[in-house]
Amino acid sequence: xxxxxxxxxxxxxxxxxxxxxxxxxxxxxxxxxxxxxxxxxxxxxxxxxxxxxxxxxxxxxxxxxxxxxxxxxxxxxxxxxxxxxxxxxxxxxxxxxxxxxxxxxxxxxxxxxxxxxxxxxxxxxxxxxxxxxxxxxxxxxxxxxxxxxxxxxxxxxxxxxxxxxxxxxxxxxxxxxxxxxxxxxxxxxxxxxxxxxxxxxxxxxxxxxxxxxxxxxxxxxxxxxxxxxxxxxxxxxxxxxxxxxxxxxxxxxxxxxxxxxxxxxxxxxxxxxxxxxxxxxxxxxxxxxxxxxxxxxxxxxxxxxxxxxxxx
Amino acid sequence: xxxxxxxxxxxxxxxxxxxxxxxxxxxxxxxxxxxxxxxxxxxxxxxxxxxxxxxxxxxxxxxxxxxxxxxxxxxxxxxxxxxxxxxxxxxxxxxxxxxxxxxxxxxxxxxxxxxxxxxxxxxxxxxxxxxxxxxxxxxxxxxxxxxxxxxxxxxxxxxxxxxxxxxxxxxxxxxxxxxxxxxxxxxxxxxxxxxxxxxxxxxxxxxxxxxxxxxxxxxxxxxxxxxxxxxxxxxxxxxxxxxxxxxxxxxxxxxxxxxxxxxxxxxxxxxxxxxxxxxxxxxxxxxxxxxxxxxxxxxxxxxxxxxxxxxxxxxxxxxxxxxxxxxxxxxxxxxxxxxxxxxxx
Amino acid sequence: xxxxxxxxxxxxxxxxxxxxxxxxxxxxxxxxxxxxxxxxxxxxxxxxxxxxxxxxxxxxxxxxxxxxxxxxxxxxxxxxxxxxxxxxxxxxxxxxxxxxxxxxxxxxxxxxxxxxxxxxxxxxxxxxxxxxxxxxxxxxxxxxxxxxxxxxxxxxxxxxxxxxxxxxxxxxxxxxxxxxxxxxxxxxxxxxxxxxxxxxxxxxxxxxxxxxxxxxxxxxxxxxxxxxxxxxxxxxxxxxxxxxxxxxxxxxxxxxxxxxxxxxxxxxxxxxxxxxxxxxxxxxxxxxxxxxxxxxxxxxxxxxxxxxxxxxxxxxxxxxxxxxxxxxxxxxxxxx
Numbered sequence: 002x003x004x005x006x007x008x009x010x011x012x013x014x015x016x017x018x019x020x021x022x023x024x025x026x027x028x029x030x031x032x033x034x035x036x037x038x039x040x041x042x043x044x045x046x047x048x049x050x051x052x053x054x055x056x057x058x059x060x061x062x063x064x065x066x067x068x069x070x071x072x073x074x075x076x077x078x079x080x081x082x083x084x085x086x087x088x089x090x091x092x093x094x095x096x097x098x099x100x101x102x103x104x105x106x107x108x109x110x111x112x113x114x115x116x117x118x119x120x121x122x123x124x125x126x127x128x129x130x131x132x133x134x135x136x137x138x139x140x141x142x143x144x145x146x147x148x149x150x151x152x153x154x155x156x157x158x159x160x161x162x163x164x165x166x167x168x169x170x171x172x173x174x175x176x177x178x179x180x181x182x183x184x185x186x187x188x189x190x191x192x193x194x195x196x197x198x199x200x201x202x203x204x205x206x207x208x209x210x211x212x213x214x215x216x217x218x219x220x221x222x223x224x225x226x227x228x229x230x231x232x233x234x235x236x237x238x239x240x241x242x243x244x245x246x247x248x249x250x251x252x253x254x255x256x257x258x259x260x261x262x263x264x265x266x267x268x269x270x271x272x273x274x275x276x277x278x279x280x281x282x283x284x285x286x287x288x289x290x291x292x293x294x295x296x297x298x299x300x301x302x303x304x305x306x307x308x309x310x311x312x313x
Numbered sequence: 314x315x316x317x318x319x320x321x322x323x324x325x326x327x328x329x330x331x332x333x334x335x336x337x338x339x340x341x342x343x344x345x346x347x348x349x350x351x352x353x354x355x356x357x358x359x360x361x362x363x364x365x366x367x368x369x370x371x372x373x374x375x376x377x378x379x380x381x382x383x384x385x386x387x388x389x390x391x392x393x394x395x396x397x398x399x400x401x402x403x404x405x406x407x408x409x410x411x412x413x414x415x416x417x418x419x420x421x422x423x424x425x426x427x428x429x430x431x432x433x434x435x436x437x438x439x440x441x442x443x444x445x446x447x448x449x450x451x452x453x454x455x456x457x458x459x460x461x462x463x464x465x466x467x468x469x470x471x472x473x474x475x476x477x478x479x480x481x482x483x484x485x486x487x488x489x490x491x492x493x494x495x496x497x498x499x500x501x502x503x504x505x506x507x508x509x510x511x512x513x514x515x516x517x518x519x520x521x522x523x524x525x526x527x528x529x530x531x532x533x534x535x536x537x538x539x540x541x542x543x544x545x546x547x548x549x550x551x552x553x554x555x556x557x558x559x560x561x562x563x564x565x566x567x568x569x570x571x572x573x574x575x576x577x578x579x580x581x582x583x584x585x586x587x588x589x590x591x592x593x594x595x596x597x598x599x600x601x602x603x604x605x606x607x608x609x610x611x612x613x614x615x616x617x618x619x620x621x622x623x624x625x626x627x628x629x630x631x632x633x634x635x636x637x638x639x640x641x642x643x644x645x646x647x648x649x650x651x652x653x654x655x656x657x658x
Numbered sequence: 659x660x661x662x663x664x665x666x667x668x669x670x671x672x673x674x675x676x677x678x679x680x681x682x683x684x685x686x687x688x689x690x691x692x693x694x695x696x697x698x699x700x701x702x703x704x705x706x707x708x709x710x711x712x713x714x715x716x717x718x719x720x721x722x723x724x725x726x727x728x729x730x731x732x733x734x735x736x737x738x739x740x741x742x743x744x745x746x747x748x749x750x751x752x753x754x755x756x757x758x759x760x761x762x763x764x765x766x767x768x769x770x771x772x773x774x775x776x777x778x779x780x781x782x783x784x785x786x787x788x789x790x791x792x793x794x795x796x797x798x799x800x801x802x803x804x805x806x807x808x809x810x811x812x813x814x815x816x817x818x819x820x821x822x823x824x825x826x827x828x829x830x831x832x833x834x835x836x837x838x839x840x841x842x843x844x845x846x847x848x849x850x851x852x853x854x855x856x857x858x859x860x861x862x863x864x865x866x867x868x869x870x871x872x873x874x875x876x877x878x879x880x881x882x883x884x885x886x887x888x889x890x891x892x893x894x895x896x897x898x899x900x901x902x903x904x905x906x907x908x909x910x911x912x913x914x915x916x917x918x919x920x921x922x923x924x925x926x927x928x929x930x931x932x933x934x935x936x937x938x939x940x941x942x943x944x945x946x947x948x949x950x951x952x953x954x955x956x957x958x959x960x961x962x963x964x965x966x967x968x969x970x971x972x973x974x975x976x977x978x979x980x981x982x983x984x985x986x987x988x989x990x991x992x993x994x
Contacts, residue, residue: 153676156974158932161950161966165681168954168962169695170688184684246813253815254939255955269819276823283823287816295811302807387897389889412903419900427898432891436990437913447899482989498899 787880
């Protein structure tokens, strides 16, 4: 077995030619990553789980971006006479406790979750990614400081920190929720980037580029960062899902979005007690929420399998 | 010690004390992977006498480690499957034994040394525990007695301060010392056959020599058969009695060590010898075998070596593969043109 | 070992101070942006100025640094640390009850819940993971793989609400209609909410809900860990030593595979404390978690800050113990 595997891994390191180590090494690295991405795309498109999850996310995303595409009803035109009327052809999700169209509420409810998740994820990718890159690349005291700060953030359980901040600040809107998610979650991405930067820093072609005098910025952005992109992408996808879940959880606990805002978390927390009589009031928002989280996680898993050559 | 051996021999039904300690006959192993079937071993045969050293020589991926694992019965299965052949220990076909019987052969009669002692030793147990385990599980000794034996073993392989080091963990030893621990572990139950899979590859050159000398000494003391798996022609020349050269899962040449070095009869063996740097040829260009070994999922028809061979002709590119020709009474080579290869020198 | 412990203890102090400061700064910033939280405690009522003044003073919210946005309030932080570490004072609630008293009342319930959750996830999670890991590609493996993704994807509050309504209410009502089923099962274990009459039985289902997500993570971790180790060289060595399969798996493979799993379980004690906030709210368990939610909902921020500070300290200590345990389990760490 060891014979077989060693034959397979011999392809890894790009050979360094005597006359032009820099260019050869560069093309070695880029050629490898280019084919990695092309391979990954091909494998992903053939993976039915990824395709279904991706379509689901696209659907939810379009609900968030263009709710009018999906419903002509106004979620705020309510009439308590229609309270808790069962689903029908015209109103596929029926009416909620206040007599608002439940389907419209569900469509409009996608927006805050998605906006918060996308904003917070972009934030942690940019900020956490930068810090992780700096810590991994420079090492030494830069790394020590950043790593210790990350340890501190890791010690604060996410939910507890978020509850404290949102309770004290009393302004529970999209911005504060995004802010607290960002604040408490950036070290996870930073840690991942730091790890992959440290491991790719010692790769032969990076050393070769360094040996011919490539500048720090060039080394970082052309040689090291591309290696860190794959794990970051995988993690960012999964984080999107967990942020959607986190928003709903905070809202359910009463420290997130507040009615009359529309959100799946509000739908669940308002209607949880009517489950026996009208289970659909609970099942529709739960289904949408779980579907979204699940889709992001499955996409992340599929991405990891596609981007990690070990799994082929 | 000797009474011990007799007890062992009786315990296994059908053992003929006069038969060879190890005979491999026409062994076939394949790996069923997602990318197709890899034919790792395709009809390997060899014998091993007591006290003899048999080298199995070849590049990585030629099936030599797989052969060793098949003999030990520790092939990862799936994906690895033994699809044909016999492995005889003193006349008993190990492949036909039930697993419980087979287990008793391991370490007791046939033991193995692995290439990388750091990963081959369990990182979370002391070496003493890992050595004593053998005595406890195979000999039913108490923890205390087994520990005493473990110290003796470490002494035997010349590890200084054995009685203290027995409580250390593998990562606390140097590379050479770790390989000594591996050897101690293999010799613990006094086996008749020792399989050493690249025992010195991971070590410094000076340490390599010490380890090989130790192995040779212990082998002589115990009249033990040694199967030495390696890709290092230098190691082979020093210690081996007979050599089997493997290529793409086949033995392509089998001979005594002097014959092979003097007059190789297969172009691959010849290529290997020519690629060794030699002081007397300083200044000459070093010749290397061009090309790469074939993928085991896709072995070319005819002689597997033909795409890289300077003697190759049409007959070599067609099935069947060349048979093992009798080159002289005591040696064989799987090449249609062995006479040209041998006389060409 | 000794040096490792000392180094780890020395690292522990700045981490504690840092985490406390992070918590402090988040609170201070929030106050600087939204004003004295004590007033909000009273909602629409106008508090007597003397009472407002007393509570504000007691909680240290009168400090002028809280009027300057962005000021890290180091003085206030020092006071708070002093209160916590020398006087064991975590603040008071609206009725001027000590937070420590409130927590003391609530903690037995949370502890029971935690024990149930951790036991559940450890036993079932490791068993499922071992089963799946040893038979990679089998039906059991796929079942574990797929079901764990689902469990991980379901936010714990959704799971809690659905379980409460389906199992506690619907299925529980069926059970309660049968005379032959003992009350401890029908009204205790399958009760939709915590029942003081059945303090243990009615915590079983909430505990399982609390442990569910981590159970899935435990199972996956065990599975991958086993799969990695089962192909390791030293497992092959153990086989070559002629050991029985039971010993190869049970001693040589499991010992190594379970190191990351046990570490995860240890760290998860902290995570489960945070998770208890959700679970206790849903099942109305009068533990620390519900105390946090109820205080958060009524805006009693002083209680939230006090309780969370205490929980964070517990989590930090738990993490420290896990690190020390890790060194006991893995000799490579010990001798670094």
